[in-house]
Amino acid sequence: MDDACSAAINDGFLYMGSGNFTETSDGFGNNNYNGYQRAEEIIIKANSELANNIDQWRKTPGESYPPTPPQNNIRYILSGVYFHRDDDAYYHTLTRNQIHAKYNIDGNDVLDVYHAPKDGFDGFASGFGGSNKYFFIRDYPLYIQPACQNWSLEFAGKVYNHEIGHTLSLRHTWNEQDACNDTPLGFIYDRVTNTGGCLMNQYANCYRFDPNIPGCPRKPCDEQHKITNNVMDYTEQFPRAYTQCQINRINSELAGNGNTYIHSCNGCMPSQAFFHMNKSYWICENTSSVVLNGLASFNETIYLIEICEIVPGQPSNCMSGTYYSTGWMTGTVGRIELASFYNFLPDKSYKITLTVDNEDCPPSHTFEQIIGTKGCPVPEPCVCFELMAVNPFGDEFSLYYDATESGLLEVVLVNQVSGQVTQLISPTQISAGSYIHRQNVGHLPTGSYVVLANFKGEQYAKTAIRF
Numbered sequence: 231m232d233d234a235c236s237a238a239i240n241d242g243f244l245y246m247g248s249g250n251f252t253e254t255s256d257g258f259g260n261n262n263y264n265g266y267q268r269a270e271e272i273i274i275k276a277n278s279e280l281a282n283n284i285d286q287w288r289k290t291p292g293e294s295y296p297p298t299p300p301q302n303n304i305r306y307i308l309s310g311v312y313f314h315r316d317d318d319a320y321y322h323t324l325t326r327n328q329i330h331a332k333y334n335i336d337g338n339d340v341l342d343v344y345h346a347p348k349d350g351f352d353g354f355a356s357g358f359g360g361s362n363k364y365f366f367i368r369d370y371p372l373y374i375q376p377a378c379q380n381w382s383l384e385f386a387g388k389v390y391n392h393e394i395g396h397t398l399s400l401r402h403t404w405n406e407q408d409a410c411n412d413t414p415l416g417f418i419y420d421r422v423t424n425t426g427g428c429l430m431n432q433y434a435n436c437y438r439f440d441p442n443i444p445g446c447p448r449k450p451c452d453e454q455h456k457i458t459n460n461v462m463d464y465t466e467q468f469p470r471a472y473t474q475c476q477i478n479r480i481n482s483e484l485a486g487n488g489n490t491y492i493h494s495c496n497g498c499m500p501s502q503a504f505f506h507m508n509k510s511y512w513i514c515e516n517t518s519s520v521v522l523n524g525l526a527s528f529n530e531t532i533y534l535i536e537i538c539e540i541v542p543g544q545p546s547n548c549m550s551g552t553y554y555s556t557g558w559m560t561g562t563v564g565r566i567e568l569a570s571f572y573n574f575l576p577d578k579s580y581k582i583t584l585t586v587d588n589e590d591c592p593p594s595h596t597f598e599q600i601i602g603t604k605g606c607p608v609p610e611p612c613v614c615f616e617l618m619a620v621n622p623f624g625d626e627f628s629l630y631y632d633a634t635e636s637g638l639l640e641v642v643l644v645n646q647v648s649g650q651v652t653q654l655i656s657p658t659q660i661s662a663g664s665y666i667h668r669q670n671v672g673h674l675p676t677g678s679y680v681v682l683a684n685f686k687g688e689q690y691a692k693t694a695i696r697f
């Protein structure tokens with residue numbers, strides 16, 4: 231499977247649904263996995279590679295190594311997960327620098343990671359060292375292949391460590407001057423060129439054991455000991471390791487340029503508070519929904535939510551009689567319906583404060599956000615339907631939709647040029663649930679379409695290309 235997964239990344243592939251992880255799902259119908267969880271799992275994966283460096287260290291024959299493999303004491307803390315819906319960024323009409331300039335979040339203290347499915351590289355770091363660090367990772371195209379999902383998580387953790395390695399001044403080991411004597415260069419081989427010529431004495435980067443790669447005559451990767459597992463090589467070996475010199479370089483980078491990226495940790499993994507909320511919420515008679523999405527809080531074992539009304543512009547003062555605290559709750563923060571225990575009134579401003587703690591690793595950490603409320607529109611809005619479509623689509627059109635309430639649904643497909651309408655779902659009463667609708671549309675011309683759904687009187691639209 232490894233071969234298929236790593237090879238498939240260069241092929242064309244279908245994006246299903248939203249084209250990336252979202253706040254609520256994996257983007258193609260799985261509501262049990264979302265972008266917050268993805269971020270947490272990758273950080274945990276990358277941290278475990280850092281934590282077990284001693285066990286992972288593979289010594290290459292012929293090199294001189296210190297007797298005790300080094301420990302790597304760096305760990306990452308997830309400080310937030312943000313979702314942007316921006317075609318120019320998604321399709322790289324903007325350069326990476328422009329994307330970072332637009333979405334940079336605390337870039338001098340926090341390393342920003344952009345999950346960009348359409349990037350041309352598995353990973354791409356902002357530079358070697360530097361005081362504004364960020365990197366891009368592709369990730370999603372691997373995840374969406376069902377057979378590659380477990381592998382893709384390992385791979386993402388590895389890309390994180392490799393790219394962060396670059397931002398902490400590490401260079402590739404196999405063929406360039408990386409300023410480290412304990413990272414062996416790749417084994418020497420003689421490369422057969424595309425035109426059948428021979429380049430003698432090249433340094434091999436052995437991604438995997440493969441005796442079938444030709445040499446003229448020396449082959450690059452025909453013996454197991456030639457396969458590296460250094461973090462700064464390209465290799466499919468999991469997990470991988472750092473040498474003493476690489477760890478020293480990381481530490482000196484973090485003592486200089488990178489110093490602002492160090493946050494206290496007491497020798498353990500502290501928790502980090504983060505949540506997403508909308509800027510404003512409708513307050514209706516019976517159906518008010520004010521959800522705090524705290525899935526991106528990291529490594530917490532207990533949490534506490536405080537709510538109070540404030541005067542706009544004066545977030546430090548709670549208005550008297552409006553303060554509420556949940557008290558310490560056990561477990562991790564998930565999606566929490568605040569309206570179930572706090573009586574929000576329309577046309578007010580509220581301060582929402584989340585504090586998390588890890589009982590094995592103080593201190594606690596707090597994140598707060600101001601939200602607004604508005605009076606209920608008529609008719610009451612329904613936050614109860616999500617629509618996803620395979621895009622682009624061929625002869626078969628697949629539609630995924632979720633309803634959290636029952637209601638009347640109709641879905642049509644409209645050709646954007648001719649206006650021709652094809653009925654996908656005639657008006658039908660559906661119950662709450664997740665659905666898949668497949669339909670042969672082989673008779674339709676290629677081109678640009680809009681999927682239009684009407685659920686409980688609300689319109690939902692998605693564009694999709696027929697090829």
Ligand SMILES: [Zn+2]
Nearest residue numbers: 392393396402
């Ligand atoms: Zn690299």
